[in-house]
Amino acid sequence: MASTIKDVAKRAGVSTATVSRVINGDPRISSKTKEKVLISIRELDYKINNIARSLKTNKTHTIGFICPELANTFFMTVAKGVEDELRKYGYSVIVCNSNESVEEEKERITLLLEKCVDGVIIIPASHSGSHFKDLTEQGIPVVLADRLVEDFSSDAVLVDNINGSYAVIEHLINSGYRRIGYIGGDIRLTSAKERDEGYKRALRDYLIPIDDNIIKYGDYHKQSGYDKMRELMEEKDPPEIVFISNYYMHVGATKFLIEQKEANRRNVAIASFDDMELASLLEFCKVLVSQPMLEIGNKAAGMLIQRINDSKDHEPQIIRLKTQLIVK
Amino acid sequence: MASTIKDVAKRAGVSTATVSRVINGDPRISSKTKEKVLISIRELDYKINNIARSLKTNKTHTIGFICPELANTFFMTVAKGVEDELRKYGYSVIVCNSNESVEEEKERITLLLEKCVDGVIIIPASHSGSHFKDLTEQGIPVVLADRLVEDFSSDAVLVDNINGSYAVIEHLINSGYRRIGYIGGDIRLTSAKERDEGYKRALRDYLIPIDDNIIKYGDYHKQSGYDKMRELMEEKDPPEIVFISNYYMHVGATKFLIEQKEANRRNVAIASFDDMELASLLEFCKVLVSQPMLEIGNKAAGMLIQRINDSKDHEPQIIRLKTQLIVK
């Protein structure tokens, strides 16, 4: 049904090789021949069959993007950054949801291997990354985004979580706060661990004692933000302000506070990582750490393209992007 | 580098045809041979090359998903529903961002045609859909989600916007509200038009006069929600409650209200389409219309698979999913 390179060749009275050369911009083709071919292509509404092309060239111009959840604005804004950058180079993106499960992550990697993608960008589902080697062993470059993993090193685009956290806490201290609670994520995730580190380092630098009673760990999800905020508020000596290490826990924590009856409502403020959606509109929220989400995607895509085009084995490279402090 | 069907065949001492038959579950293969082949496959860590397979079978087991924006929870939750359903059938999804531009939408369609996808799910960028024919003319089935378009009819999964709107307004009236403002979307989008319709129909049914002064139209974006809420509040006789027809305008409108100084703050409530993220946590918000986002994606994927497997030309089919009223 659809016309092939043969049809074009026949109509233009040349060989398929010539047509192929025209399509690929081979400079040796005479302008007369090129013209003939282009006319035939137009007349037949010929569209190249990338499947066939890929079979020969071993390039699909498709990359995989694996992330722990699709309905998550952070991940999807990164994905947007990836798509934006990649399409400049004619690449498209197969989006995979690992559902925060290492098992599913493995499945997606197998899938992408079978689809013969040219490269993969991964926001890891967990701290473990040994299965990512399945990709690199087949010569498929991998770029990690947002988090690093154990047992696997590669290019990565991260944000400077430590200094992001540090800057908020420093700001809070300078604003007069002393009793600063914390709701962190699973510290097996590097992002969570680093934010933790920043929080503690700032307190130490300002000689404020670290009180484990007002440090709680959730799992980056709304519900855990809710639960941990409750735990904090039930402390004998609750914090004046709580620094929460991601947006969804921020939302959950806010929910808890809103639900408390006015009478019981503690006088507490919130600082939080992530300036997304309407984080800045949330009650209680005083300060935010904004991550350059699009840029994470852009850079990750850029690094991947580079690796794809230059297969020499360089040292893994890590880009750290800066966060921004947003005071309401 | 990677092993091919030939390597497997050689190692197992059979022909490539036999290996292919084992892979594809041909029942004629003797269990002895099958065993041999499977062992070779395992030993060589053979992974099928889908590029080569696709070239012969003319199926890529890949579908395209085009939506107006990636960093949008509604669209991405639909995408999640799509991915969830499709992976059951071994399909993967190329996600494309049309950036709310018909031009970019066209480009993505061309891209997907060249990638030889087996089908496409589109959340249209605008009211115009004539370019979708490029797909169906090549025999590639299309399923629309969320919105219909002019000049192109096909399978579609929509929500019952009219009754969704109607139900909120009815509820508000029953709760005693009479002066109910409205912030709608661009009525060239069918979803916006239908929500409009539901709003007006309910008012008429309850004999409440429709006052154009408290009906404003935005564009489904945050900023327009902000602007239109301001306009409403500047009316001589502002509404007691405003029904807003999507989440992002809801957020913007809330932002406007929050920013008003306590003193100036009008006593106004909000009802809104979409129960996403933290819609339900927003100040002022009393009632929500929840859309079954995952289900939209599931159904769209299901319809697409059906079309792909059964190429007979049936009448376009439209699924309307019900919304749910959520009273805070």
Place this chain on the structure above:
DNA sequence: TTTCTGCATGTAATCGATTACATTATACTA
């Protein structure tokens, strides 16, 4: 024993491009 049937497997063409190598045409040099 011979012929036939049907199952299991093999042979080789094919999908639609790319590309190494071959060939022809053209221009330039001595």
Place this chain on the structure above:
DNA sequence: TAGTATAATGTAATCGATTACATGCAGAAA
């Protein structure tokens, strides 16, 4: 004018699978 370099194009193998058709072989029937 013959010889050679160069440019333009063609021929045909190839990528890795699928599959129509061919073949071989075991057991059943005669």
